Amino acid sequence: MVRLLRELTDPLIPRFSPGRARLRLGDNAAHYPDAAAELEAFARPLWGLGPLAAGGGTFEHWELWRRGLAAGTDPGHEEFWGAVTDVDQRLVETAAIGLALAVAPEAVWDPLSGRERDDLAAWLLHAITAEPADNNWQFFPVMVGLGLDRVGVRFDPAPNTARLDRLESFALGGGWYSDGPTDQRDYYVPFAMHYYGLVYAALAGEGDPGRARRLRERAAAFALDFQHWFASDGAAVPFGRSLTYRFAQGAFWGALAFADVEALPWGTVKGHLMRHLRWWMERPIRDSAGLLTLGYGYAQPALAEQYNAPGSPYWALKAFLPLAVPAEHPFWTAPEHPARELPPVSTQPEAGVALMRCEEGRQVIMLSARQHHTWVRHGAAKYAKFAYSTFFGFSVPSGSWGLEQGAFDSTLALSDDGVHWRPCEVTRDATARDGLLHTRWAPWPDVEIETWLIARPPWHLRVHRLRSGRDLLSAEGAFAVNRDSPARRSAAGPGHARLDSPSGLCVIEDLGGARAGRLVRALPGTNVLAPRTVIPTLAGGHGPGEHWLACAVLGLAEAPPGAEWPEPPGREAIPDLPGGGPTR
Known part of the structure; x- marks a missing residue:
């Protein structure tokens, strides 16, 4: 020292x-x-x-x-x-x-x-x-x-x-x-x-x-x-x-x-x-x-x-x-001790977070639903994203035009014009207990979202009840993966977006199947750990009314052996939610 x-x-x-x-x-x-x-x-x-x-x-x-x-x-x-x-x-x-x-x-x-x-x-x-x-x-x-x-x-x-x-x-x-x-x-x-x-x-x-x-x-x-x-x-x-x-x-x-x-x-x-x-x-x-x-x-x-x-x-x-x-x-x-073996999920209600220990502790993923900070630069990205990873970090925006500038990893962003996007920024009525986090947020006066985050290490699930008075487009990002290492394999199609590279494996699966997967190449210098990244993303369109969205997200520092993509948790992993939850 x-x-x-x-x-x-x-x-x-x-x-x-x-x-x-x-x-x-x-x-x-x-x-x-x-x-x-x-x-x-x-x-x-x-x-x-x-x-x-x-x-x-x-x-x-x-x-x-x-x-x-x-x-x-x-x-x-x-x-x-x-x-x-x-x-x-x-x-x-x-x-x-x-x-x-x-x-x-x-x-x-x-x-x-x-x-x-x-x-x-x-x-x-x-x-x-x-x-x-x-x-x-x-x-x-x-x-x-x-x-x-x-x-x-x-x-x-x-x-x-x-x-x-x-x-x-x-x-x-x-x-x-x-x-x-x-x-x-x-x-x-x-x-x-x-x-x-x-x-x-x-x-x-x-x-x-x-x-x-x-x-x-x-x-x-x-x-x-x-x-x-x-x-x-x-x-x-x-x-x-x-x-x-x-x-x-x-x-x-x-x-x-x-x-x-x-x-x-x-x-x-x-x-x-x-x-x-x-x-x-x-x-x-x-x-x-x-x-x-x-x-x-x-x-x-x-x-x-x-x-x-x-x-x-x-x-x-x-x-x-x-x-x-x-x-x-x-x-x-004292001899230096290695990290202790800890439970896979630690819910900390005072902070409004749940921390998941993944890959035998080699990665920690924090699910967050309580906090926001509007006066610091990029406050929404620093506080109000759904997940923060020791391996994948998180991203801050480099502009306000399109998904590439917005770098919307680990959040749900909405747009009413297809150009300008609003992610979760200010949360309210947040709770955290037993690996289940809940919050509300409203990007427009006539749009309200209720979000639940569910820890299922190494996966986490996200459920949103979207109530809108206008036509909206949505983009929900998984983790941002370093793209300087060529991908070993990738897939983006109906209900999924997946990427496997030497820099990590990332999967987002739509549990409703209605959204389409895409791989968004974020602008350079947006992620806090990797200068150039790609974000597996689900994209959809939603008319006025109520909609339920649900997805499972996985990020691993090391891909598991085998040619098959990891199987996500099913809908049965979603607990009973107020209002009935997504259709089972």
């Missing part, structure tokens, strides 16, 4: 500005100004460098960051970052500085001059009084407070106490949080809500024992669910926003070690984090200079949110928190 951290930070060194307060990694296309973007790139490496120093690791470039802290917080310096204000990107980045002060003051604070310390303290104190967004951001001033407390800077703790109380109000039970008063249950739960909570429990637990106990207990409970999000090779289910933070997905496992929470055997916790890092290091996620790129499985700027600048991916360095843990801790001394 130390070697990897240095591999990731060494390419940053030539990119420092003359005053060392900014890292210029590329052109900023985020909604915040260049000064904040370059602060972001400067601060985020501290998520790894602070723990490295805390654990006794050496780093020969600390002076660059110390000079940058001095210049960036000096109002008279040309590289001054600007004051921290309400709901400000600068507030986000103060959290990494707070952690570094809290765990490694000898590397960050002690070598500064008296005036430099005063400037840094005064700048950080703005974060204590600034108003954060009402979600995981409430933790940022708390992290700053941990750092200031460690170096002896006095401040009023009352605002942070109120923020901690507010954060605890987001607890849902079962170890889950919402990310604010919303329906969001994504990676911000492990790499933000739990991560910061475990840091607080470890560093402030003696003074706040009741809260520290609750934070640890919730994290231990959450681990039992979160382990289902990872395949046996370390891949995590790609889902939700901020995927460009990449191996921050696994940061929760290291935070357990930092707070000494043995939620699972230490060898199992260690295995989750190490396999995850190894999986990422096999992906082309760095450019020719060694810098982390915007994207997920490869450089894919179209995936980025409006709050992603060139330095944003370095939130991934949160995964290095266990470097602060002593070498004799059982996290380090």
Whole structure:
């Protein structure tokens, strides 16, 4: 882990500005100004460098960051970052500085001059009084407070106490949080809500024992669910926003070690984090200079949110928190354990998902019916698709004209003109129990769809009750398959679309038989794991009135032996549904 951290930070060194307060990694296309973007790139490496120093690791470039802290917080310096204000990107980045002060003051604070310390303290104190967004951001001033407390800077703790109380109000039970008063249950739960909570429990637990106990207990409970999000090779289910933070997905496992929470055997916790890092290091996620790129499985700027600048991916360095843990801790001394054998289906109602372990754990498929996120770029694709796979990923649109631009894998898209398509975007009335998910959505005022998702590993079934006041065309996609490997065989015809290639096998079967299969070649750069894909799809036409649609979907990393296509579950696999369900 130390070697990897240095591999990731060494390419940053030539990119420092003359005053060392900014890292210029590329052109900023985020909604915040260049000064904040370059602060972001400067601060985020501290998520790894602070723990490295805390654990006794050496780093020969600390002076660059110390000079940058001095210049960036000096109002008279040309590289001054600007004051921290309400709901400000600068507030986000103060959290990494707070952690570094809290765990490694000898590397960050002690070598500064008296005036430099005063400037840094005064700048950080703005974060204590600034108003954060009402979600995981409430933790940022708390992290700053941990750092200031460690170096002896006095401040009023009352605002942070109120923020901690507010954060605890987001607890849902079962170890889950919402990310604010919303329906969001994504990676911000492990790499933000739990991560910061475990840091607080470890560093402030003696003074706040009741809260520290609750934070640890919730994290231990959450681990039992979160382990289902990872395949046996370390891949995590790609889902939700901020995927460009990449191996921050696994940061929760290291935070357990930092707070000494043995939620699972230490060898199992260690295995989750190490396999995850190894999986990422096999992906082309760095450019020719060694810098982390915007994207997920490869450089894919179209995936980025409006709050992603060139330095944003370095939130991934949160995964290095266990470097602060002593070498004799059982996290380090325990033998690394392989992934545990887990049930084939884990339904997690707090998140509105069911996770299927397929191919003996080599692939995890998440069925999702609860969530939506309308303000982030490609929010419908990131939250409201029906299935997300560790092997096939998911796709985001590259335009609004036709199925090829829409890249409608793992969703049902509808059109009233044959050109512009509307997939599931905003869900409501969602439930999840015993491998059965249900939701409602309405792409037009006179069109309502009720959708049921049924986990039958390795297959999943989808049933839709479509009530429409207009003529519609439909296109329902299976998984997107990498098309850079020539297909061994393919078939598309009445009631089916199938593809078998070295990059995986994918089948979608219409259980009603009325729709026609086709293979849609999505535009390049749409899928988060493979740059060029083809999507087996069922297409149909529907007049005004009520229609029942049902299909079975299969995606396998490895095709089973034999010349026959896998046989899908029959209609008997569909449970009784309200309104009678599809005709049997």
